[in-house]
Amino acid sequence: MEKDSEVQIEATGPGGKASNSLTVDDPDAGLSLEEKKLKVKLKKDLHMTNGQWNAGLAIFFVSYSVFEPASNALLKKLRPSLYIPSLMILWGIVTVCQGFVSNFAGLAATRWFLGLFEAGLFPAIADSFGGLLAYCISKLQGVGGKSGWAWIFILEGIATVIIGIISFWMVQDFPDEATFLTAEERFRMYHRLKQDQQASAGLETFKWTYFWANLRNWKMYTSSMFSMGMGAGLYAFSLFLPSILAELGWKATTSQLLSIPPYAVAAVLTVAVGFLADRTKRRGIYTMIVSPLAVIGFAILASDCSARATYAATFLAAMGIYPCLPNGIAWVANNTEGVYKRGVTIGLMMGWSNLQGVVVSNAYRDADKPRFIPGYAVLLWYLGFCLFGGTVLHYIFLRRENALRKAGKRDYLVEGKNDYEIRLMGDESKPRNARTARIVKAREPQQIESRKxxxxxxxxxxxxxxxxxxxxxxxxxxxxxxxxxxxxxxxxxxxxxxxxxxxxxxxxxxxxxxxxxxxxxxxxxxxxxxxxxxxxxxxxxxxxxxxxxxxxxxxxxxxxxxxxxxxxxxxxxxxxxxxxxxxxxxxxxxxxxxxxxxxxxxxxxxxxxxxxxxxxxxxxxxxxxxxxxxxxxxxxxxxxxxxxxxxxxxxxxxxxxxxxxxxxxxxxxxxxxxxxxxxxxxxMKHGRRPNEARTKKNIETDLVGDKIGRVHLGKQDLSTLQTRKMKGLKRSRDLDVEDMNGTGSQDDDVSQDEDMVDGGMEIDEDFSDGRSSMGGSGDEISIGEDEDEAMGNSEQNEKPKRQRLS
Structure with missing residues (x-):
């Protein structure tokens, strides 16, 4: 076992050059100054060589990448509210166990299980302040007989376990089940997901068909190609940023603080890119715009320039890498329907991306000192060919597929299939022309549902x-x-x-x-x-x-x-x-x-x-x-x-x-x-059905099926109104008074059929065809099948009129 020497650090002011024994040209360039001291102490306590140290770093990426696709599938199988907090508790326990290891075998075992349990998630903003937190905790060196590196694992692991327990009551399974949303907000959220073709969650069960379908899908390989560039650039930046900042000559605490601005600028740009991509519904074009910034930034880092120019290049590198990660994942998710198929696709994509951390961590060899040209060449190939080139290739293939669907050359995929089979096809069944859209639309939930x-x-x-x-x-x-x-x-x-x-x-x-x-x-x-x-x-x-x-x-x-x-x-x-x-x-x-x-x-x-x-x-x-x-x-x-x-x-x-x-x-x-x-x-919303006949104005049908029409006439001259003279009817004045007061007899000498003809309308003697001389607006006439029984025959009018059912 080789002997490890103590690290001597001498930091000057911000204007000078740092004269220390570990610079960016060292094999441990992926660590900050404080982390380098912790590494030396950890290697000494565990009696590890440099090869064992690198193996301990790489073994995490192996389990992390291999189990990420399976972890995404289990996330749906076991529900997020149960699975995610359980993972947090488990990797928190493993992190605590790392603080008690005493040899390389223990460290390798804990690193393997840490990658296994962390496969369900990846950090978002932890890199921006994780180093500063580790620096503060390392001040506990010697407390309780433990080294500073041990206290980092123990305290961060305990915090993770506590947050994991709280998460059982904080994590929600699906948007339509979120307790912090109202009923209308849950319904609106579900329909927004449905418009993005992401509404199949909760309706599927896992089948190996989804896994094999991904292996046959070209989108799996093009997305994995540009994800390689994202993973390599992400790990290279996070590993080498502390050493790059150390070249500015600041102290360890100042270096940790200076690592925050590049992440902050990248975070703002990430939000802006996501906002613009959602508004324009174009994601690939923005990845093609920002990814060249990463190429330019790392090209400057590889050149022999001043420390301040190097620090400026870190902003370009961060702005070119971090917006691509969420934008690329959302791009793939939007074009992959089916919750399990989407989970397997993103799992394979991110697993392959994280596996590039093994390559990046070993790309900078001692033999390549001091410029590490081969290491930077590998990284620039990742960024230029994989990230930028893979994005362009994925974009071209998507445009070609949309053109084929618009031309109707993919209609055979959905013809003759029921709704369940179409849903299993996922993104392969999305229509792009009118005919295919009608086929799929007929099977979707409608505003006016037919009989189910x-x-x-x-x-x-x-x-x-x-x-x-x-x-x-x-x-x-x-x-x-x-x-x-x-x-x-x-x-x-x-x-x-x-x-x-x-x-x-x-x-x-x-x-x-x-x-x-x-x-x-x-x-x-x-x-x-x-x-x-x-x-x-x-x-x-x-x-x-x-x-x-x-x-x-x-x-x-x-x-x-x-x-x-x-x-x-x-x-x-x-x-x-x-x-x-x-x-x-x-x-x-x-x-x-x-x-x-x-x-x-x-x-x-x-x-x-x-x-x-x-x-x-x-x-x-x-x-x-x-x-x-x-x-x-x-x-x-x-x-x-x-x-x-x-x-x-x-x-x-x-x-x-x-x-x-x-x-x-x-x-x-x-x-x-x-x-x-x-x-x-x-x-319960009711609208007009597509095949529903338009109703005619002022025409309706009564309960027995007769059509009743309402005719609107102009203003009539009431001076020509004539009333029928009641022949043979003699009434006394007293009876008329009693009728007006409502106390008279209800049985008159005149029969109903004689006094009330055609529904109570009195017929003028001058109108033998039955038309009334009073034609006010709103009179109802019959236009049904009994028009042959119209008024006009005085002999029929004297008989009781019987209504005929149709």
């Missing part, structure tokens, strides 16, 4: 009463329903509805009926609705079995496309007050309508109305309105009837009889999760 199917499934336990409910609902909703007979275990809708959201999205269903059975909640039916792939609201129905429940299952035999009527029996369904009880009934009514109403139709054949679904609700026995008490929840009674019409004495209205058919279900309302007001408002 009902998904019916059950848990691990499904007793006969629950199965009867599912089969009955499936019979009534055919063909717009999907019944899954496979058992689905570990699904708890009110605890985690993600599984049901995924199944509903996969099967293109807007309503889900989930049946399960447990000791706490026997015969449980959960009905939920989704909007835009996410849970809208949900209600729990607890099936109560009557004492006379038949052992044999009763089936409901209703033909397909036979649309039953729905009757909500009881006044509580029409309660429009703001009470909790009224709101509960409105929610139940809305859910039942979405479940059973089926496709909207414009007209109904009266002869086809053969079945009736009656939904009634019994009041609570206690009479209390406290819904927190389960005994105060209403009980729903669902009954199915067959409608029979029997001849009656009334020629207009037949007598209707109801024969009960099928099973009878009684449900007690259980737990309820109401929709957010902002999301419900968006879901």
């Amino acid at each position: 199917k009902v998904l019916l499934l059950h848990g691990s336990k499904c007793p006969q009463p629950v199965a009867s409910v599912l089969k009955t609902v499936h019979t009534l909703t055919k063909p717009d329903s999907v019944l899954l007979n496979k058992k689905n275990s570990d699904i708890y809708p009110f605890e985690d509805p993600a599984s049901l959201e995924f199944l509903a999205h996969k099967n293109e269903c807007g309503v889900v009926v989930f049946g399960t059975h447990s000791k706490k909640r026997p015969n449980n039916i959960t009905v939920l609705r989704t909007y835009d792939g996410k849970l809208l609201d949900m209600m729990e129905l607890l099936l109560t079995l009557p004492p006379d429940q038949p052992e044999k299952e009763q089936k409901l035999q209703i033909g397909v496309e036979m649309k039953p009527m729905i009757l909500f029996s009881g006044s509580q369904w029409d309660d429009s007050s703001s009470s909790e009880q009224a709101a509960l009934y409105r929610t139940v009514k809305s859910l039942m309508l979405d479940l059973f109403q089926g496709e909207e139709i414009s007209s109904v054949d009266v002869a086809g109305l053969q079945y009736l679904l009656m939904i009634a609700a019994s009041e609570t026995s206690t009479g209390s309105t406290d819904l927190n008490d389960p005994s105060n929840k209403p009980v729903l009674h669902l009954r199915w009837y067959r409608i029979k019409t029997v001849r009656s004495n009334n020629a207009k209205i037949p007598r209707v009889e109801l024969d009960q058919i099928g099973p009878s279900f009684d449900f007690r309302v259980g737990r309820l999760r109401e929709a957010d007001p902002g999301v419900m408002k968006e879901a």
